[in-house]
Amino acid sequence: MDEVLILDDKEHSKVGKISGVVGGGGTGGSLGGVTGAGGSILHPHQQSIERSENVRLLVSFVYFISCGTVCAYSVAFANDRMRLTDAPLRDLVFEVTSPQYWALSAAEVILIVQGALTLVMASMHKNALKIFRRFFFNFGTVYLLRAVCLFCTTLSFPGGDMECEHSSSYAQHIDNFLKIFFSAGISLLSNSKGYCGNYFFSGHTITITLEYLVIQDYTPKACYVLRKLSTVASFSAAVFLIISRGHYTIDVLAAYYVTTRLWWNYHAIALNQSLRNNNPRQFAPSKELWYPMIVYLEENSGHSPEINELCSSKLPMCSFFSHR
Structure with missing residues (x-):
């Protein structure tokens, strides 16, 4: 039959x-x-939906790369505006702790390892395209906001072990920009500690927070241990960034706040079709500049959240991180 x-x-x-x-x-x-x-x-109509989903993923990726490019240039711009003669700002954590310069590398190791794990878990998800599309949009938008902040205000050097090398020529300025872009601002990948001024708000914290949010929102409850490990690792990385003097405390707190608000607002719209179709004026996120793009990216999404099916007894990685 x-x-x-x-x-x-x-x-x-x-x-x-x-x-x-x-x-x-x-x-x-x-x-x-x-x-x-x-x-x-x-079904022919389903083929059309699949093609449109691929186009939306491409649009979000191009948006992500464009925002990353702007942010990388803003980091190079802020580095050249940095004045080492300015005294560090008063920071309560700085006053009660001594500099731990090793902690910056530790935070970046956590960022890289958790990022690799997030990539694997998202790729195994039954709705991987949706996850990557949402990740690209949120990452790009927060980095664009960060770029604006870096262009407008350069905070004083917090006292870390960065070398803060200013560009002596336009060619060196472009070279710094390219190094920042291809290393994603991670000193372990660029093998350089010559960039300063990119403090408010923390790019490292943005990345760590988005990794944390993907793991928390798109892994099943069975992966209890993985979720807890991600929580501890993310919090530890944020602390490491501050005690290493890589960022002021306000840089880390602002990055966490902005990233989580945008992520949660995005998903409130993505998972509620009525909020996208009716565009209620009393719904605050509908007044945001990026609301039309969210509606476009999530046009084919339904009402209910995506349930992750990647963790099962057939996958040793998820079985290892499962709560028994």
Whole structure:
């Protein structure tokens, strides 16, 4: 007996397999769709949705790269404006702790390891394209806000072990910009500690917070240990950034606040179709500049949050991090 699963147009495609013969006595008949991987049949309309989802992912990625480029240039710009003669700002944590210069490298190790784990977990998710699309948009938007702050205000040197090398020529300025862009501002990857002035707000904290949010929101409750480890690691990295004198406390707090507010506002819109279709004036996020882009990116999303199915007994990594 023929069996076809037809899905709601607003959700990701999951098309059932056809078991049996369609019409006549032939084998392997078709219903006018396109056969996908594993023998599944894609409805023509569902094919259109899949193509539009890929386009939206590309748009979010281009947006992410563009915002990252602007932010990298703003870091190079702030570095050249930095004056080492200015006294550090008063910071309560600085007053009760001594500089721990090793802590910056420790924070970056946490950032890199947690980032690799986040990438693996997101790639294994049944809605990986949605996760990457949302990650790219949120990352790009927060980095664009950071770029504006760095262009406008340069805080004084907090007293870390950075070398703060100013550009002596335009060519060196461009070279610094390229190094910052391709290393994502991570000193361990650029093998350089020559960039200062990019304090408010912390780019390291933005990245760590987004990694944390992806793990918390897109891994199932079975991965209890993984969630707790991510919480401890993220908090530790934030503390390390401050005690290393890589950032002021206000840099880290502001980065966490801005990143989490944008992420939660985005998902409030993404997971509530009525908020996207009706555009209620009393709904505060609808007044934000990026609201139209969120509506575009999440046009095909449904009402309910995506349930992660990556953790199972067949996956040793998730079994290792599961709570028993």
